[in-house]
Structures are given as structure tokens and as C-alpha cells.
Amino acid sequence: MHFVICAKQIPDPDTPPSAFKIDETKNEVVPAPGISPVLSQFDGIAAEAALRIKEKVGDVKITVISLGKESAQAAIKQVLAMGADEGLLLEDDAFENGDHYTTALVLSEAIKKLGDVDAVFCGRQAADWDMGQVGLGIAQLLEMPCAIIGKDVDISDGKMTVQRVLLDGFETVEMPLPAVVTVSNELGEPRYPKLQQIMQAAKKTVNKWSLADFENLEATQVGEQGRKLKLEKLFIPASDSEVEIIEGESAQEQASALVSRLKDAKIL
Amino acid sequence: MTKNILVVGEFNQDGLSETTAELLTGASSLSSGGSVSIVLLGAGSQEKAQSSFSYGATKAYTIDNESFSEFLPDKWAIAVNDIYEKEKPDLILLEQSTVGRDLGPRLAFKLNSAVAMDCVSIESDDAGFKATRPCFGGNARATYSYSASPAVATVRAKSFEAKTQGNENGEVVQIDLAADSKVSVINREEVATEGLKLTDAPIVLCGGRGLGGPEGFDMIQELANVIGTDKAAIGSSRAACDLGWYPVANQVGLTGKVVNPDLYVGIAVSGASQHMAGCSGSKSIIAINKDPEANMFKSARWGIVGDYKEVVPALIEAIKSS
Numbered sequence: 001m002h003f004v005i006c007a008k009q010i011p012d013p014d015t016p017p018s019a020f021k022i023d024e025t026k027n028e029v030v031p032a033p034g035i036s037p038v039l040s041q042f043d044g045i046a047a048e049a050a051l052r053i054k055e056k057v058g059d060v061k062i063t064v065i066s067l068g069k070e071s072a073q074a075a076i077k078q079v080l081a082m083g084a085d086e087g088l089l090l091e092d093d094a095f096e097n098g099d100h101y102t103t104a105l106v107l108s109e110a111i112k113k114l115g116d117v118d119a120v121f122c123g124r125q126a127a128d129w130d131m132g133q134v135g136l137g138i139a140q141l142l143e144m145p146c147a148i149i150g151k152d153v154d155i156s157d158g159k160m161t162v163q164r165v166l167l168d169g170f171e172t173v174e175m176p177l178p179a180v181v182t183v184s185n186e187l188g189e190p191r192y193p194k195l196q197q198i199m200q201a202a203k204k205t206v207n208k209w210s211l212a213d214f215e216n217l218e219a220t221q222v223g224e225q226g227r228k229l230k231l232e233k234l235f236i237p238a239s240d241s242e243v244e245i246i247e248g249e250s251a252q253e254q255a256s257a258l259v260s261r262l263k264d265a266k267i268l
Numbered sequence: 269m270t271k272n273i274l275v276v277g278e279f280n281q282d283g284l285s286e287t288t289a290e291l292l293t294g295a296s297s298l299s300s301g302g303s304v305s306i307v308l309l310g311a312g313s314q315e316k317a318q319s320s321f322s323y324g325a326t327k328a329y330t331i332d333n334e335s336f337s338e339f340l341p342d343k344w345a346i347a348v349n350d351i352y353e354k355e356k357p358d359l360i361l362l363e364q365s366t367v368g369r370d371l372g373p374r375l376a377f378k379l380n381s382a383v384a385m386d387c388v389s390i391e392s393d394d395a396g397f398k399a400t401r402p403c404f405g406g407n408a409r410a411t412y413s414y415s416a417s418p419a420v421a422t423v424r425a426k427s428f429e430a431k432t433q434g435n436e437n438g439e440v441v442q443i444d445l446a447a448d449s450k451v452s453v454i455n456r457e458e459v460a461t462e463g464l465k466l467t468d469a470p471i472v473l474c475g476g477r478g479l480g481g482p483e484g485f486d487m488i489q490e491l492a493n494v495i496g497t498d499k500a501a502i503g504s505s506r507a508a509c510d511l512g513w514y515p516v517a518n519q520v521g522l523t524g525k526v527v528n529p530d531l532y533v534g535i536a537v538s539g540a541s542q543h544m545a546g547c548s549g550s551k552s553i554i555a556i557n558k559d560p561e562a563n564m565f566k567s568a569r570w571g572i573v574g575d576y577k578e579v580v581p582a583l584i585e586a587i588k589s590s
Contacts, residue, residue, distance in 0.1 A: 013405050020407045124523065136374055254572050254582065
């Protein structure tokens with residue numbers, strides 16, 4: 001079988017909010033000095049889901065694909081170090097500044113071009129824009145069934161079984177391959193590569209495809225030109241909260257003072 | 269300029285969901301006199317359609333059929349697409365719910381258009397629609413316009429206020445449609461929430477990783493008991509859920525539930541932005557944390573810097589004796 005993991009490199013979401021800055025003239029996040037971009041956390045968990053199945057069923061090739069700049073190689077290498085077999089970087093100036101539609105379009109064309117893909121694993125959402133639509137978009141464009149927000153994924157007998165997290169419960173669904181699944185943090189922590197695996201990953205193949213490698217795609221369909229959602233404004237919401245720290249000699253004193261504030265505000 | 273809007277509604281045996289009523293009210297003001305229609309799928313939808321008219325719908329499309337009662341996203345996408353073709357709305361609104369977050373992107377890609385997810389505000393002008401939504405884990409907000417039609421948006425609960433419009437009548441159009449799903453549901457289990465639902469509670473007490481272990485939640489439960497379990501419900505940060513200290517169904521944050529209570533108490537919760545994305549709409553926030561630098565203090569109205577193991581029992585006593 002052949003699995004694809006879609007991986008995105010993003011600004012580190014653990015950047016302290018005080019270091020999070022936006023350039024409002026460019027509608028861009030200003031990279032925090034000294035903080036490197038990372039593999040989007042949910043994509044690492046998607047890789048974990050794919051690798052667990054590979055360990056169980058054996059004969060599986062895993063390709064990790066990233067649409068991004070040359071620097072996204074680091075995200076690809078990380079998934080290769082976890083145990084994926086081959087990397088694919090989709091890189092072209094024409095792909096830059098796209099939206100979720102153009103991202104799903106290019107990824108789906110790449111998956112089509114790979115030809116023999118049985119299952120696609122994505123994170124439930126990228127931890128930068130938090131949209132949660134690229135996995136579903138790939139599935140829709142490739143006419144594959146899709147289950148989102150999985151906490152457990154299994155493949156056997158040509159079928160994918162996904163246990164999904166709902167807002168008020170769980171659900172188990174089954175669908176025929178090829179299929180797309182998006183994976184959530186409830187699956188568990190992604191494995192941490194050993195030094196030896198990191199060294200092996202450096203030797204694994206990472207192919208590069210640009211727009212010219214896609215017969216079906218025109219420059220007008222991708223990147224900034226292909227956007228269907230136009231980013232008008234990116235801003236940090238104003239906070240009007242001024243915290244009152246309740247002081248006191250003891251926890252009892254602080255607690256009584258807080259309770260009387262709540263009584264005064266008619267909350268309790 | 270008038271706009272036609274289609275709302276993908278949700279309902280249960282008690283009636284339309286609150287958020288659906290909010291979306292209809294919002295749609296009728298965004299439409300500037302254009303049509304507001306609703307689609308309701310599954311058994312009982314014709315009866316439930318009646319109440320949609322009082323919130324501003326003028327037409328309700330229903331598939332009042334048991335075969336659509338179970339939410340199967342690919343099958344529902346076929347149905348809504350069919351109604352799109354009949355109505356050709358400029359905007360499709362869905363709830364940011366189990367249904368909307370699965371159906372919204374499917375519809376947008378099917379219609380060769382775009383969706384903005386988890387919006388907190390939608391505006392309309394002559395140029396079209398603008399959708400604003402949190403991103404970067406709640407650190408930032410983005411406002412989008414659409415360069416494709418129809419615009420699709422999933423909308424967070426309480427982004428609009430539900431108001432009845434003094435109209436009781438509208439047209440119900442029953443659709444006959446058969447569609448299949450490629451996905452079969454083998455099992456579905458609802459996590460029974462005893463008593464008050466987290467999203468309905470006027471007071472939410474939330475525990476985080478700083479509790480140090482699951483027993484911290486026992487203390488929070490005691491606090492909930494003295495406040496009254498008809499008022500206070502308990503939430504958990506993602507970190508505490510991932511550590512197995514509290515059920516996932518009670519997770520507050522970007523990837524869990526979004527709550528907007530009168531009072532939110534973060535107990536040993538650092539307040540990472542992805543957590544704040546789930547509670548920043550609370551009317552008042554209290555932060556209790558031994559780290560004075562904890563991010564939650566920045567959004568709080570009141571804060572106590574101290575060990576929760578001392579502060580929470582003191583609060584329990586203070587409430588008992590007040």
C-alpha cells in the first residue's frame with residue numbers, strides 16, 4: 001500500500017503571545033526572532049497514525065508531501081525521521097500566498113500524479129490558520145471518502161476504520177480505500193525520532209515538483225492568483241481587560257475578597 | 269443590494285437549535301430584503317420548519333425522511349447542493365458544529381467556491397460578504413472577502429443574537445431525494461453529560477495542567493457543588509485531557525468546546541492562546557495560578573496569584589459562609 005502524509009510548516013504556535021506580532025500593512029505574521037518554524041502539531045500526529053498502521057500491516061510505502069518554500073524541507077525531514085520513506089516538496093513562486101482551496105488543489109493533483117495512493121493522512125487543522133478544510137478539500141477534489149477528527153485509525157481488508165471525536169461523544173466509521181482521514185490530538189503524542197533515525201532521514205529522497213510538473217494546473221488556478229478567499233485584514237484583537245490581582249495575607253483573605261467582588265457584581 | 273441567503277439548519281426533538289435561530293436572524297439582516305431560506309434534513313423537519321419563519325426565514329426546504337436523520341456528511345452535501353441549485357443563494361451559512369465543520373468545506377469545494385470556518389462575524393456590503401474569524405490559536409483575527417460565489421461560512425454560536433421577527437408564515441418545500449454515502453457509521457456513542465451542559469452553564473470552572481494530577485478535579489467538583497451544580501459546570505484544558513485527567517468531552521479550547529459563560533474560572537490553567545480561543549467570550553474571567561506571568565491573567569478581570577490547593581478550599585469555605 002501507499003500512504004501520503006500532508007505536512008505543513010508553520011510559525012511555532014507555542015510562541016508566547018507577547019512575542020506574537022503582525023505587520024498590518026502586509027497582513028502577515030512577523031516571525032518571532034529566535035523561534036524557528038515547526039511542523040504543524042496535528043500533522044505530526046497524522047504521521048503517527050500512518051506509521052502505526054505501517055508497523056502493523058508491513059508492506060507500506062509512506063510519502064510525506066509539503067506545499068511550501070524550500071524551508072519546508074525541515075518539516076518533511078522531521079516526518080522522514082519519524083519513519084516515512086520518501087519526501088515530496090511542492091515548491092514554486094506561483095504556489096505562494098494561496099488559500100485553502102489552492103493548497104488542496106495542488107496537493108490533490110500531486111496525489112493524483114503519484115498514482116497509486118491508498119490513504120491520505122492530514123492533521124485536523126493547521127495550527128496557524130486553524131481552518132480545518134484542506135483534508136476535506138483533497139477528498140472532495142479526488143472524490144474520495146473522508147472522515148475528520150480521528151482519534152484512532154486502522155486499515156484492513158481494503159477499508160479504513162476511523163474512531164472520530166464528536167463535540168458530545170465518539171463515532172466509528174468505515175470507508176473503502178482510497179480514503180482521506182484527518183487526525184486529532186486525542187490519538188496521542190507523535191513519536192520522537194532517535195538520533196540514528198534523524199541521520200537516516202538526511203539520506204532519504206526528497207523530490208521536488210514545481211508548477212511545470214503539473215499538466216492539469218495553470219498559474220491562474222494556484223497561489224495568489226487562484227485565491228477564492230481574499231485576506232482583507234489580519235489583526236490582533238484589542239483587549240480591554242485590566243486584571244485586578246486580589247491581594248491578601250492568606251488564601252482565606254483573598255478568597256473572601258474575591259467572593260465579595262462576585263457578590264457585588266451579582267455573579268454569585 | 270439585496271442578497272439571498274441559505275441557512276443549513278440543525279434541530280432536535282425540542283426544536284431548532286439556538287445557533288440556527290441566531291443564523292436566521294443574522295441572515296435576515298445581512299440579506300437587506302433578499303430571501304432567507306433554510307434547509308432542514310431528516311424526519312420531523314417539516315414540523316420544525318414552522319419555527320424558522322419567526323426568526324426570519326421565508327422559505328424552508330425539507331427532506332422529511334428517516335434516511336436523512338443520521339448526519340452523513342457526503343450524503344448531506346449532495347442534498348444541500350441540490351437545494352443550492354434551486355435557490356442559487358449568494359451566501360450559505362452553517363453552524364460551526366459537528367455538522368458544519370464537516371459539511372462546510374465539502375460544500376465549498378463541491379461548488380468550486382470558498383468557505384471561511386468558525387467565523388465570529390459576517391458583514392455584507394455592495395461588494396459582497398466579509399467574514400471575520402480567529403486564527404493563530406486565537407492570537408489574531410482575519411477578515412476575508414470572497415472572490416467566488418456562493419460565499420460559504422461556518423459561524424460560531426452566539427455570534428448573532430436570535431430575535432423573532434413577528435412573522436409566522438412561510439413556504440415549506442418538501443424535496444424528494446435519494447443519496448448514498450460512501451461512509452458507514454458502525455457505532456456512535458454520546459458521552460452522557462450529567463446535569464448541566466458545559467456550553468449552557470452560567471459559570472464554568474476549568475482545570476489545567478497545573479493541577480498536577482486528576483485529583484485536582486475532585487477539588488474543583490467540590491467548588492462546583494457549593495456554587496450549585498445547576499449553575500456551575502466543569503471544563504478542562506487540552507493538556508489536562510491529553511494527560512487523561514478529565515474526559516475529552518469537557519475540553520475547552522480551539523479543538524474542544526467554545527464557552528461564553530457569565531463567569532469563567534481558570535484554575536491552574538496557563539491560558540495558552542488555543543485555550544483562550546475557547547473561553548475569551550466569557551463575560552468575566554478569574555485566573556487562579558501560582559505563576560504571576562501566566563497568560564490567563566492578561567484576559568482576567570480578577571486574579572489570585574497562589575497555589576490552587578490553598579485558594580480553592582478557601583473559596584469553598586468563603587462561599588459556604590457567605
